[in-house]
Structures are given as C-alpha cells and as structure tokens.
Amino acid sequence: MSSPHALILPYPAQGHVIPLMELSYCLIERGFQITFINTEFNHERISVGSILDEAKFIDGIHFVTIPDGLEPEEDRHNFGRLTTSLTTVMPSFLEELMRNKAVKFTCFIADINMAWAITIAKNAGLRTAAIWPAAAGVLVTLLSIPKLIQDGVIDENGTPMKKEVIQLNPGMTPTDTSNLPWYFLHDEYTQKIMFNYMIANNQATSYAEMIICNSFEMLEKPVFKEMPYILPVGPLHNSFESIRDPNLCYFWSEDKQCISWLNKHPANSVIYVAFGSITIFNNKQFQELALGLELIGRPFLWVVRPDMTNKSISCTYPSGFEERVADRGRIVGWSPQQKVLKHPAIACFISHCGWNSTIEGVRNGVPFLCWPYFVDQLFNQSYITKVWKVGLSLVPDENGLISKEEVRSKVEELLKDRDILARSQALKNFSNISVMEGGSSFKNLNKFADVMREI
Numbered sequence: 417m418s419s420p421h422a423l424i425l426p427y428p429a430q431g432h433v434i435p436l437m438e439l440s441y442c443l444i445e446r447g448f449q450i451t452f453i454n455t456e457f458n459h460e461r462i463s464v465g466s467i468l469d470e471a472k473f474i475d476g477i478h479f480v481t482i483p484d485g486l487e488p489e490e491d492r493h494n495f496g497r498l499t500t501s502l503t504t505v506m507p508s509f510l511e512e513l514m515r516n517k518a519v520k521f522t523c524f525i526a527d528i529n530m531a532w533a534i535t536i537a538k539n540a541g542l543r544t545a546a547i548w549p550a551a552a553g554v555l556v557t558l559l560s561i562p563k564l565i566q567d568g569v570i571d572e573n574g575t576p577m578k579k580e581v582i583q584l585n586p587g588m589t590p591t592d593t594s595n596l597p598w599y600f601l602h603d604e605y606t607q608k609i610m611f612n613y614m615i616a617n618n619q620a621t622s623y624a625e626m627i628i629c630n631s632f633e634m635l636e637k638p639v640f641k642e643m644p645y646i647l648p649v650g651p652l653h654n655s656f657e658s659i660r661d662p663n664l665c666y667f668w669s670e671d672k673q674c675i676s677w678l679n680k681h682p683a684n685s686v687i688y689v690a691f692g693s694i695t696i697f698n699n700k701q702f703q704e705l706a707l708g709l710e711l712i713g714r715p716f717l718w719v720v721r722p723d724m725t726n727k728s729i730s731c732t733y734p735s736g737f738e739e740r741v742a743d744r745g746r747i748v749g750w751s752p753q754q755k756v757l758k759h760p761a762i763a764c765f766i767s768h769c770g771w772n773s774t775i776e777g778v779r780n781g782v783p784f785l786c787w788p789y790f791v792d793q794l795f796n797q798s799y800i801t802k803v804w805k806v807g808l809s810l811v812p813d814e815n816g817l818i819s820k821e822e823v824r825s826k827v828e829e830l831l832k833d834r835d836i837l838a839r840s841q842a843l844k845n846f847s848n849i850s851v852m853e854g855g856s857s858f859k860n861l862n863k864f865a866d867v868m869r870e871i
C-alpha cells in the first residue's frame with residue numbers, strides 16, 4: 417500500500433512557514449509523504465541559504481511553488497495587499513495542483529490563515545485539516561468575532577466600541593479590547609482587509625475535519641477545556657530538530673558563528689534579543705535599545721534583520737557603540753533561534769512575543785522580557801507575564817519609548833527573580849512531557865495522523 421501524502425499550505429510569512437515545516441517533519445515520522453507549497457517569492461529567498469535550488473525533493477519533502485501575485489519588488493509586509501493578491505491569484509493554481517493525476521494526495525492541511533483553500537481541497541475529494549500556528553486563546557478570540565459584533569463590543573470593522581476588559585469564556589484570560597489581535601495592525605486600511613479576511617477564514621475553517629494548534633494542553637488548559645475540538649499538538653519543533661538543514665525554511669541565511677560564540681560563554685550569562693521576522697524599529701528606539709544593552713554590561717546576542725527598519729527610516733548604531741561592545745556583544749542578521757534558545761549560555765530572551773518565539777522560549781525554560789509589536793503579541797505577553805508568570809514587560813515611557821534605563825533595570829530584575837526562573841523550568845518540564853511518547857501532544861499528533869491517513 418502506498419504511504420499517505422499530505423499537501424501543506426502555510427500563509428507565506430516566516431512565522432508560518434517554520435511551524436508548518438515542523439508539522440511536515442512530524443508527519444514524515446509517522447509515515448507520510450509531504451508536498452509543501454511556498455510562494456515563488458519565498459522559495460527564492462529560502463533557496464539562497466539552502467540546497468533547495470538544485471533539487472526540489474529534500475529530506476522527504478517535495479517543494480512546489482505558486483505565485484503570490486505581487487511583483488518581485490513589492491513589500492510582502494503590506495499584509496492587506498499581499499492577502500488580497502493571494503486570494504485572487506492562488507486558487508486556480510491550487511486547483512490545478514490538487515487535480516494533477518500524477519500525484520495522489522491523501523489530505524490537505526492548511527494554515528488557518530489560508531483556510532479559504534479548504535473548500536478547493538474538499539471539491540478535489542481530499543481529507544482536510546487546519547492548523548493554527550499561534551496561541552489557541554487567540555484562535556478563540558477570532559472565532560468569537562460574530563458574537564463580539566452582536567454584543568456591541570466591536571463594530572463591523574473590528575474597532576472596539578470602548579476600552580474595556582472582556583472574558584470570552586470562563587477560565588480564559590481576560591483581554592483588553594485595545595489588545596484585540598486585528599486592532600493592532602497599525603493602520604485602518606490593513607485592519608479592515610485583514611479583519612474581513614479573518615472572518616472568511618473562520619467560516620472556511622468550519623469545513624475542516626480537524627483543527628490542530630501549536631500549543632500544549634497544560635499551557636492553555638482553560639481554552640482546550642472549553643474548545644475540545646481544537647487539538648494541541650505542540651511544541652512542534654521537537655521533531656524539527658531532525659531537519660538536516662533548517663535553512664530549508666529560513667527567509668534569511670543564518671549566522672553560522674552563533675553557536676560557537678555561545679559555546680565560549682558560561683551558563684546563564686547571555687541576553688538573547690530577537691524580534692521575529694516582521695517587527696520594525698524607528699531610529700530613536702533602535703538606538704535606545706542599543707544603549708540599554710550596553711548599560712547592562714553583560715554579553716548579548718542581538719538579531720538585527722537587514723529589513724528591521726523600513727526603507728524610509730534607516731537605523732544607525734549610536735556613535736562608537738559597536739566598538740564599545742565588541743568584546744561582549746554579537747550582532748547578527750539572522751540566528752538559528754531554536755538552537756540558540758536551547759543553549760545553556762542563554763540567560764533570558766528580550767522578545768516581541770510572536771507565538772513561535774514564545775513557545776520556543778517556553779520549551780527551553782528561558783525567562784522573557786516582553787516587547788510586543790503588534791497583532792497577537794500583546795495577548796501572548798499577557799500569558800507570559802500574568803498567567804504563566806515566566807517574564808516581565810518592558811514598559812514604554814510617556815512618549816512611547818522604551819528607555820535604555822528601563823531595558824537595564826528590567827533585565828537585572830528578571831535575572832534576580834528566582835520564582836520566574838523556577839516557573840520557567842516547570843513549564844519546560846510540562847512541555848517536554850507533552851511531546852514525549854504517551855504525552856498529550858504526542859497522542860494528539862498520532863490521532864491526527866490516523867485520521868489524515870484514512871482514504
């Protein structure tokens with residue numbers, strides 16, 4: 417009998433391609449063949465740092481590409497434009513791919529942010545599932561949109577009617593309406609497009625036979641109790657460690673010296689600073705962070721992506737900064753973050769609280785300093801600081817600036833806090849147990865694979 421074959425579609429952003437690749441490896445371990453869809457644009461980027469260019473079949477994954485409909489020079493961080501283009505251009509390519517007689521796909525697994533594609537797969541006769549690559553609590557918030565509109569909490573564009581604290585379900589973390597994930601897109605035009613896109617995807621998700629998410633039972637217990645149909649299978653990167661070349665999913669080439677540099681440092685001595693793949697800084701804030709890292713006087717590893725600033729505002733280091741910190745600071749364009757967070761030299765993580773960074777930090781027992789940028793990151797910050805209590809928030813001053821002194825004092829406070837460290841270790845243990853054979857995520861993944869392999 418031929419092995420089951422899953423077709424996998426992530427939203428074309430770094431924080432989505434990584435977890436869906438991790439899921440692919442979990443399924444390969446369970447006997448699946450995988451065809452993974454990247455946009456042509458992202459495939460090009462990944463190819464630069466990997467061996468993807470020469471062969472499109474690597475490590476048991478077959479890579480296929482579909483255009484995203486934008487011109488090569490267009491900004492993929494313009495999510496309104498990207499999303500509109502995806503839904504216009506991609507469906508016909510997907511239909512063609514699914515109906516291709518040469519490959520017999522068994523199932524289609526879509527990122528919930530691409531759930532519109534589930535109907536196409538259903539029409540092609542495939543089994544279907546949806547994966548949520550962020551906190552289950554955020555998914556529940558999205559699924560509650562119709563009720564929030566009906567109750568007058570938000571208007572038809574997702575804008576809160578007033579600032580208030582709401583609790584969606586008993587036991588769930590209360591949320592400030594000003595922190596709702598779609599409300600934090602930083603501009604009204606994008607919010608409107610993305611809000612409507614989320615509503616459409618929510619509807620399409622209801623056609624999926626199963627919904628899984630990159631979380632684990634103990635992490636968001638009240639959510640899974642209320643919503644037992646959302647199956648936690650995370651942290652997915654347990655299997656990811658078996659990827660021979662993680663650059664198969666990196667949009668930037670990793671700095672190859674990070675780990676050897678960390679090897680030279682004692683345990684719990686290095687501050688890791690990284691803000692995911694989207695966060696943008698203005699020059700003043702960038703300089704203040706640099707000065708804060710200098711003030712701390714400890715070793716640090718800081719990821720400054722080449723596109724960390726937008727084209728119109730370039731960021732520069734404070735005068736003489738690079739020379740002054742040369743003996744203890746390493747600044748890189750992209751790190752192998754999962755390996756970095758696992759390294760014993762790491763003492764804490766200054767993070768934007770994207771979900772992947774959050775769960776990677778949790779899994780390695782690393783305490784957080786939270787510096788959220790947008791969308792779900794404020795929600796994740798509440799989990800870290802108020803629910804799990806494994807980190808502290810960096811608080812902006814009256815001008816919205818996180819000062820160098822705030823960076824210095826919070827790092828010192830965090831590193832002294834034995835309770836936070838103990839809770840971080842406890843959460844790490846729960847995470848490990850959940851993915852071990854017999855653990856809740858392990859069992860859920862098996863259950864998921866069993867359903868998806870049925871014809």
Ligand SMILES: O=c1ccn([C@@H]2O[C@H](COP(=O)(O)OP(=O)(O)O[C@H]3O[C@H](CO)[C@@H](O)[C@H](O)[C@H]3O)[C@@H](O)[C@H]2O)c(=O)[nH]1
Nearest residue numbers: 431434549550692693694719750751753754770771772773
């Ligand atoms: O130098 C780096 C920096 C990041 N990463 C990896 O890149 C991913 C980044 O993902 P995440 O931390 O979730 O941040 P974003 O890239 O900002 O992710 C987007 O997607 C996430 C999942 O939906 C959301 O939670 C975020 O808010 C959203 O911005 C993680 O796996 C990191 O390990 C690296 O490998 N090296």
